[in-house]
Amino acid sequence: MPIQNQQAVAPAEQTSSAWLFDISGGLSVAVAAQDVIYVYTEAPQVFPIPQTPDHVPGVVNWQQNLVPIIDLGIYLGLQQTERHVPVIKVMVLLNLGNSRLGAMALEQIPERAEVADSSQCELPANLQAWSCLAPSCFMHNTRGAVPILDLNAVFGSELSPSGLAERMGRRDRDNAA
Amino acid sequence: MSSQAPGQVAEQLMAVMNFAGLRLAVPLAEVHSLVSVLDIDDSQADASVLARVEVNGRELPAFGFDAELSTLRSVPDDYRVCANLGADSPELGILCQSIETLEQSVTEEALPACMSNESSMVKGLALNDDEVLLCTNLAALVEHISTTDKSSAGLFLSTREAS
Numbered sequence: 001m002p003i004q005n006q007q008a009v010a011p012a013e014q015t016s017s018a019w020l021f022d023i024s025g026g027l028s029v030a031v032a033a034q035d036v037i038y039v040y041t042e043a044p045q046v047f048p049i050p051q052t053p054d055h056v057p058g059v060v061n062w063q064q065n066l067v068p069i070i071d072l073g074i075y076l077g078l079q080q081t082e083r084h085v086p087v088i089k090v091m092v093l094l095n096l097g098n099s100r101l102g103a104m105a106l107e108q109i110p111e112r113a114e115v116a117d118s119s120q121c122e123l124p125a126n127l128q129a130w131s132c133l134a135p136s137c138f139m140h141n142t143r144g145a146v147p148i149l150d151l152n153a154v155f156g157s158e159l160s161p162s163g164l165a166e167r168m169g170r171r172d173r174d175n176a177a
Numbered sequence: 178m179s180s181q182a183p184g185q186v187a188e189q190l191m192a193v194m195n196f197a198g199l200r201l202a203v204p205l206a207e208v209h210s211l212v213s214v215l216d217i218d219d220s221q222a223d224a225s226v227l228a229r230v231e232v233n234g235r236e237l238p239a240f241g242f243d244a245e246l247s248t249l250r251s252v253p254d255d256y257r258v259c260a261n262l263g264a265d266s267p268e269l270g271i272l273c274q275s276i277e278t279l280e281q282s283v284t285e286e287a288l289p290a291c292m293s294n295e296s297s298m299v300k301g302l303a304l305n306d307d308e309v310l311l312c313t314n315l316a317a318l319v320e321h322i323s324t325t326d327k328s329s330a331g332l333f334l335s336t337r338e339a340s
Contacts, residue, residue, distance in 0.1 A: 053291075059302065061307065
């Protein structure tokens with residue numbers, strides 16, 4: 001009897017709420033549920049900024065704040081781009097902390113998910129390029145391995161040309177050592 | 178608002194140059210003078226300089242940009258003004274369609290880290306009502322032109338030595 005009682009009161013596994021984003025090429029990524037402030041079901045006016053990286057289609061004006069937009073599909077070479085003709089289907093507004101905002105271009109309306117601690121997994125070999133952007137990953141029952149984004153890395157200087165040069169220099173130094 | 182958010186520079190008056198639909202703002206304090214395109218010499222335009230403009234007896238290199246902020250190699254027919262930049266001592270001229278002073282000061286915000294590109298002349302963004310302004314300044318322009326065209330770097334050096 002005592003054993004049966006223990007089974008009955010066993011606590012359910014702890015989960016965290018997340019949003020799943022579909023980016024180009026059938027890839028999915030996740031962010032913490034509280035990081036999403038707003039979902040644009042129709043893309044708002046995008047202001048292109050010349051001489052910025054291709055994966056940043058421009059900025060959007062959100063309540064008098066200029067918010068940079070990132071298209072990870074373009075960064076990963078999964079989608080062709082033509083400057084000044086941004087084709088953004090869906091966009092989410094994200095809280096980066098410290099009163100900073102970012103926006104991300106998506107393929108579809110995001111989907112909610114509950115992520116259990118036990119579903120954490122290693123980044124698969126084909127997603128190793130994500131290691132600087134996604135410190136963790138979990139296994140989704142239909143989507144497979146889903147990287148969990150570090151939004152401060154995505155919207156920091158990691159993806160900028162200078163950040164890329166710094167990473168390559170660091171890698172070369174590590175290889176030389 | 179008394180406190181200044183990170184990445185913001187103080188409010189300042191700006192002048193906005195028009196390039197084929199693109200508007201680029203510079204601090205009004207850095208605009209030394211304006212010259213009609215009729216008074217510039219573009220007879221010796223080459224790969225590094227679009228034209229030359231004489232200001233206070235000194236000849237300055239003048240440059241122009243298209244709507245992508247790429248450097249022009251010839252003066253378009255609708256570029257009418259040359260803005261000479263440099264608060265006390267002008268260093269270069271920028272040819273554009275027109276230039277106007279904004280009636281109100283604007284608050285420039287540094288370009289977000291994910292958009293930064295060391296060689297870009299765009300260093301900040303500002304909202305003017307609902308318009309998004311691209312912001313630059315003399316130092317950023319000199320650096321951009323010198324970086325994208327190494328032969329221009331010597332031009333600025335000689336201009337500074339002469340002043």
